Amino acid sequence: MAVGTHGDSPRSAARGEPARAEPGPGLEGLAKVAGRIRGAVESVIEGKPAAVRLALTVLLAEGHLLIEDVPGVGKTMLAKALARSVDCSVRRVQFTPDLLPSDITGVSAYNQELREFEFKPGPVFANIVVGDEINRASPKTQSALLECMEERQVTVDGTTYALEPPFMVISTQNPVEMEGTYPLPEAQRDRFTARISMGYPDPSAELAMLDVHGRSSPLDRLVPVAHATDVRELIEVVRGVEVSADVRQYVIDLISATRSHPELRLGASPRATLQLVKAARAYAALDERDYVIPDDVQDLAVPVLAHRLLTTTEAQVDGRRSEHVVADLVRRVPVPAPGR
Template sequence: MTSKIHTSGTAVTGDGAHAAGGGRGPVPPGPVDVEALHRTVQRIAANVEQVLVGKPEVVRIALVTMLAEGHLLVEDVPGVGKTSLAKALARSVDCTVSRIQFTPDLLPSDITGVSIYSRQAETFEFRPGPVFANIVVGDEINRASPKTQSALLECMEENQVTVDGETYPLRAPFMVIATQNPIEMEGTYALPEAQRDRFTARVSIGYPDAKAELAMVDEHTGHDPLRELRPVADGAEVQALLRSVRGIHVSTELRRYVIELVTATRHLPELRLGASPRSTLQLVRAARAQAALSGRPFVIPDDVQAVAVPVLAHRLVLTSEARATRRSASDLVRQLLARIPVPRGEGGR
């Protein structure tokens, strides 16, 4: 393993897939205890907000992504707290955490692991890479080559790693939190469409307002709140949260609303590529998570609208004409939300 990779938390040793985890598989739905879920999530949110001051909306999207069993892409200019957000969320949950610093010379095997020949056993032994953790923090993912970025495709979609024809399952829960700089920055590669589509949501932190920046100067110059952060939940609690979220009710009308919204992106003249069927599934999961955060055991249209932009916008590819007129994918999603009729009925049920 190269020096670019740093792991923390419980160490993952080179004992193969069985030592690294028992595999994920689908998390079955469980009884919905909204009050207990809300208390746990509030503890995690308060913990993260000790580090990321004045950005409750960003923290909300991060928690929605975690509850939706998805992966989060944090995109913004350097210095606004992308890595701090990823680390704070990872350290708030007491489970295995690894960090990968993406650089142009990083290799796919540096992420997934490699098979090494053992003279004593006279066979090849698999040495797991840093992806064998519950939460994987990928720092500046778009500074690595597309070939290296593609090493995460199987991990993020199927929660497994295949090396030399052998498949190794990843431990549940599994979440990738990746940061990236805008593609206009020097030394960056654009994420391939297939890679972006694996991320459930994308969020931009933005600069803090004057009040939040003053509070950050007062609180962060004397000590590092990230270093002092302690876990407020563990892996078992997160598993219980995921089971509860899967039990959140989504009515037939709301499912049709989600499908209509996603389908509409495929017919916009400003787009060269609309949202995929995977995004339909991710939007429903994110809406369930948003409903749980709001303290409801069922989804309403407001939940879909609250997560539509971060879930859909990063998957859309604008035409050159739309980019020339400075249109943004987020604006197009908002226009669709305003145009498509919202299903009526109590709670969308």
């Protein structure tokens, strides 16, 4: 399902949603800062506004992003562009089969001068962590990200170290069918707020890319347009976006439908419910709305839910993917009636 801006869409008006009110200073400020970040990223990523918007949504929803696609379509470029657009600490990790968990979290080393063990922080101690080709590392190494992605902390040798907000993991991965890859375990996939695929650019965007990228990398010219403090303030604004009882019930109905669907052997978790609501808040805030509408949930359902679900063997034989099942559920699950 396409992810795009809709504002006061005809669907919303038909449902009798409240008219769009004048945004407060918080939403106005969010729109300005988010617009600068989006513009900076789109100066590097040609013809992918939906992917850029979703990446920004995940950042403001305090989540993590998984970018999955074939090599060479700009997965790492998107991750780097978003990271460089914000003036904060950024670390990149190239996942390989010989990477160890301590290479990510850090290690306690003995300091001979002090005669005690000293903790050497790993690359996970950054505001934005870019994990390139995460599924080329072993499952043991992949699991090193489980605690930090969920609890924003790292435990090494019995000592817990907090991670400074904002904290976001942006990971890229090649399709599982490719040689030398390890499927991400369910617990790992469930910690990613959303999964997107870049896809091939259309011919006009690819032609423009030859001009922009042909001489030098636009990443070299990209300068930060926001600060980590700005992102923290925007996250506070997003937390204040209202989610009505009807919309919350709609989310529950959608999630519950995945748990009883005959084509799914694993439905969405309670974590998926929370992250769908948080992402919908950020999505609404980007439209300068202080309330969530069902359209927000529908636009985000596939990228937020599909990677968490497992289809049955029969569905796989029929060529049915989890994305198809979620899209069907979005069409089938009743939307809250106006004024209910």
